[in-house]
Amino acid sequence: MVILRAVATYLEAIRQAIREEMRADADVFVMGEDIGAYGGAFKITEGLLEEFGEDRVIDTPISEAGIVGAAIGAAQMGLKPVCEMQFIDFIAPAFNVIVNFAAKVRYRTGVGAGLVIRGPCGAGVRAGPFHSQNVESYFANVPGLKLVAPATVRDAKGLLKAAIRDPDPVLFFEHKYLYRRLRDELEEGEEFLTPLGKARTHRGGTDLTLVTYGAMVHTAQAAAEQLAEEDGAEIEIIDLRTLQPLDSAAILESVKKTGRLLLLHEAPRFGGFAGEVAALVCEQAFEWLDTPIRRVAALDTPVPYAAELEDAHLPQVADVVSMARLQLSY
Template identity: 85%
Template sequence: MLRHVTTYLEAIREAIREEMEADPDVFIMGEDIGAYGGAFRITEGLLAEFGPHRVIDTPISEAAIVGAAIGAAHMGLKPVCEMQFIDFIAPAFNVIVNFAAKVRYRTGAGAGLVIRGPCGAGVRAGPFHSQNVESYFANVPGLKMVAPATVRDAKGLLKAAIRDPDPVLFFEHKYLYRRLKDELPAGEEILTPLGKARTHREGADLTIVTYGAMVHTAHEAAERVAHEDGAEVEIIDLRSLQPLDAAAVLDSVRKTGRLLIVHEAPRFGGFGGELAAVACEGAFEWLDAPIRRVTARDTPVPYAAPLEDAHLPQVADIVSMAREQLNY
């Protein structure tokens, strides 16, 4: 089978293009996504291919973008909204959590839309363009959230999100856009179901649960632990945060007896707290060491490179905590 080398960014563009080709009800909207091709050039070329009625440049108002998308979804269309940076989802918070997330419960008709945008730090973009916002929305029933860590999942999860009948928040890590590459089969549809985690690395001594760009940081740490300590670390890539594949987490913890949670967002109130609760409720008697977390610091993301590096979880941080658990 023919294969083509694809970046994480290109996989997202491919998913959008394929869904627009397959379904005339799919359209995209956002700031500068048309002639300019998007802040990161993800939508480059789509205006020429599909025209201004399906590639819609909007005013600089995230609340208006999402509000219009909800209305379009109720008319049977399938909007995909771009936030130039996921940080800017904040102005749309009210309409997302108080309408989009609750409309199926209130009316029986869901709002099938996708809100996607670049999240995460590591690119020296400072406190207003580097956030991870998953914990803001994790407590809101009715929303689905995905955070792909691989090229294949960037494509497959976005296609699944576009087809989903309810609102999906799609967190794509900007650090991975052009750094991550993979060979994808040409002509084969890639569709990754929401709510299913993936075993990124097999192991029997310790479980690391993570998602997004931290999967790769954790992988590097696991390889170092294997080489220097002779211990095999299993890495569970959640892929979907809501719905959460709790069974995959619990199965791995029951196998290894140890759990280390890694995420890039700040520690306090972060998604890792929920993962720890899931493990305690479902696999406490299998634990041979306390659950630990490696996260970002509880500060805004610094701009200066040394400060940003100190703020973010690093390979050495994960290795140190993994050794503490393995030697407990």
């Protein structure tokens, strides 16, 4: 007997995670702008209002600070809010309440704020400078926050379920370019968690370690396939999945094996997360390196609207291949 498994997109995996957690736990609820009758800007919350009602699917005013502030209060009363930012760029008005209260409340009072703030990040969809940012580095310097950036359909579901159950604030960065482009076998109701703080070896290799996360995992994969075919090089790709807490052991283990490290992220180069990973390896595995550490990242500019300019701004497969070849030439 052949069992046919359902195929879900990255977007549908996120919806599954939310729906399943709401079904399993009456304390879980969602809130955000236009998430009820409209189903959210990208339709992630479509159908939730009909199933769970207005008490658990709350359309809010256009006030990100108000959304997160109310969620923190609800979390401290034992509820489990999942807040949607229509675009992750709009998290900026809530920056103060996130970093100066949500992140510090457990340290200050002993009572944490178990909430999830999720939303679409990233470029590549011609959305321009106000709807295309990657904001992870803004928050990586704040103790008390967990930062998650799934790259696959299964991780989008498993990591979000783990985030909703976590007792402290989690920022969940969904790359909008992946929403309807990625598909995988995934049954609704299939119960699994992807633990926070554990990286994943996306591709094994022995010649070079490439550390990345989010949509850039797929750019790295395409580059690795090209290098294998044209150069005979085997690139190991480490998908961080969680930026905080960071799986330092996975990074160091891979670097000790390959002796080379290339870092890739979509955010601008200066002050980007790659700098922290480079510092980690320099401090704890410098003697294992055979070459200098290299980075591939976006240009230090806002994300352009024009397609040609956006492509020039973002890391491309050719950029990764070129930098990897420089590493491998040593």
